[in-house]
Amino acid sequence: MAGNTTSIRLPRCAETALETIESAGFEAWVVGGFVRDCLMGRDPGDLDIASSAPWERAASIFRKAGAPVFETGAKHGTITVMIEEAPIEVTAYRADGEYTDGRHPDSVRFVDSIEEDLARRDFTMNAIAYHPARGLIDPFGGQNDIRNGLIRCVGDPRTRFSEDALRILRAVRFSAQLGFAIEKDTRSAMEDLAGGLSRVAEERKAAELQKLLCSEHAGDCLMGNMTVIGQVIPELAPLQGFDQKTPFHCYDVLEHTAHVIDLVDCKPALRWAALLHDVGKPETFTIDETGQGHFKGHPAASARIARDVARRLRLPKAQTRDMLTLIELHDSPIIPKKPQVKHAIHQLGDSPDLLSDLISLKHADATARTPLYSKPRIRTAELLEGLLTEVLENGEAYSLAQLDLSGASLIDAGIPAGPQVGRLLEECLDAVIDGKLPNEEGELAGFALSRYREDARA
Numbered sequence: 001m002a003g004n005t006t007s008i009r010l011p012r013c014a015e016t017a018l019e020t021i022e023s024a025g026f027e028a029w030v031v032g033g034f035v036r037d038c039l040m041g042r043d044p045g046d047l048d049i050a051s052s053a054p055w056e057r058a059a060s061i062f063r064k065a066g067a068p069v070f071e072t073g074a075k076h077g078t079i080t081v082m083i084e085e086a087p088i089e090v091t092a093y094r095a096d097g098e099y100t101d102g103r104h105p106d107s108v109r110f111v112d113s114i115e116e117d118l119a120r121r122d123f124t125m126n127a128i129a130y131h132p133a134r135g136l137i138d139p140f141g142g143q144n145d146i147r148n149g150l151i152r153c154v155g156d157p158r159t160r161f162s163e164d165a166l167r168i169l170r171a172v173r174f175s176a177q178l179g180f181a182i183e184k185d186t187r188s189a190m191e192d193l194a195g196g197l198s199r200v201a202e203e204r205k206a207a208e209l210q211k212l213l214c215s216e217h218a219g220d221c222l223m224g225n226m227t228v229i230g231q232v233i234p235e236l237a238p239l240q241g242f243d244q245k246t247p248f249h250c251y252d253v254l255e256h257t258a259h260v261i262d263l264v265d266c267k268p269a270l271r272w273a274a275l276l277h278d279v280g281k282p283e284t285f286t287i288d289e290t291g292q293g294h295f296k297g298h299p300a301a302s303a304r305i306a307r308d309v310a311r312r313l314r315l316p317k318a319q320t321r322d323m324l325t326l327i328e329l330h331d332s333p334i335i336p337k338k339p340q341v342k343h344a345i346h347q348l349g350d351s352p353d354l355l356s357d358l359i360s361l362k363h364a365d366a367t368a369r370t371p372l373y374s375k376p377r378i379r380t381a382e383l384l385e386g387l388l389t390e391v392l393e394n395g396e397a398y399s400l401a402q403l404d405l406s407g408a409s410l411i412d413a414g415i416p417a418g419p420q421v422g423r424l425l426e427e428c429l430d431a432v433i434d435g436k437l438p439n440e441e442g443e444l445a446g447f448a449l450s451r452y453r454e455d456a457r458a
């Protein structure tokens, strides 16, 4: 098939990889998201190459050329090659085999042509190949769909979603990242077949959800795709249309959630916390005699539900821990004063980053409500942001590590080793944070020894 004349600037490592395979007598193309992103003028992500070389041959060609090779997905025909320290995935031309479980093809069939390889890809915008000398191959009108901002399946959407239901969630994720609309037939097949997502491995869904959450149009995407997203996280379904019956909230819980997601920084734990921070509201809802709604205890209820969601989706442990902390504390006030800010960092495991995320969540939570009532909470969040910056810029102590006194020096001064040493250090830190003592070894040691003697007398 003749290519066209559009030219893409490839990084040198990509040109080297293509030349290395082709000089051994095979054919190779850059494919997938890299080509799509370059055509859109976006920063491209990972580099994928499709090639006529069987993976074992590709591996030996690159090894002979001195490039490290990892057999990352050999059973699907994929190896990862390191060229100039950049990882490049090289996959043999393949067509998907039969799917009996709607999860992974039972077998992979290797094919001879790039056109057959492109035909098994999910969306037209992802089924374009590029070569610096031969130009673009675009058998399904991907460039046209990119120009029109449309996500469209390659082939019959019902067949493609029945083969692999993850593609339904991928369509939603791409619409969140690219701001594209979903073509009508593709959309109606997605809605009809969304139930198939229950057969897809949780880790695959989690990876797509995370990309969705960390994208520019995540909030709109959540609002417009609850049929699909509600299949993966059914706990979110009750938020849609949930009237909070309070003057503080002008949105239902789902719309409030969508705004909060868009307002917080794009960090995984924080975006997950934004998604799930109010998921416990429906079950804690009560109405008082004036007809006003209340959600007492909703942060703890949300955290409990979020823990189940994270466990099911097998989210990473550290990310889950931070997400749960943010959800549990999102509605607990922090007084906007320096000592309280330093105590808060210490209570959050000496993590200024986690406090910064918590303030960001509070700021967003305050902003996404009735404007008339949002000002005081927004002001508090701004003050907290300013105080946190000051604490860090001045190098003010908030942790035991920054204290000018160590456990060892207390033991040297005669205090027996044991938990009491830790408690005395904590008391010293509290006194420094509260401005009662300078962070100076002599003063701190004197204070600790006198506290030790008082305890011994008691």
Ligand code: ATP
Binding pocket: 031, 032, 033, 034, 045, 046, 048, 120, 121, 122, 123, 126, 127, 164, 166, 167, 211
């Ligand atoms: P990203 O920028 O997030 O990496 P991408 O388009 O490169 O986006 P990948 O998940 O890296 O997405 O997949 C690379 C390519 O493989 C896709 O562009 C698409 O051509 C194809 N692909 C990936 N997953 C599927 C799938 N489930 N079904 C069909 N084709 C797929």
Ligand code: MG
Binding pocket: 032, 033, 034, 045, 046, 047
């Ligand atoms: Mg990719």
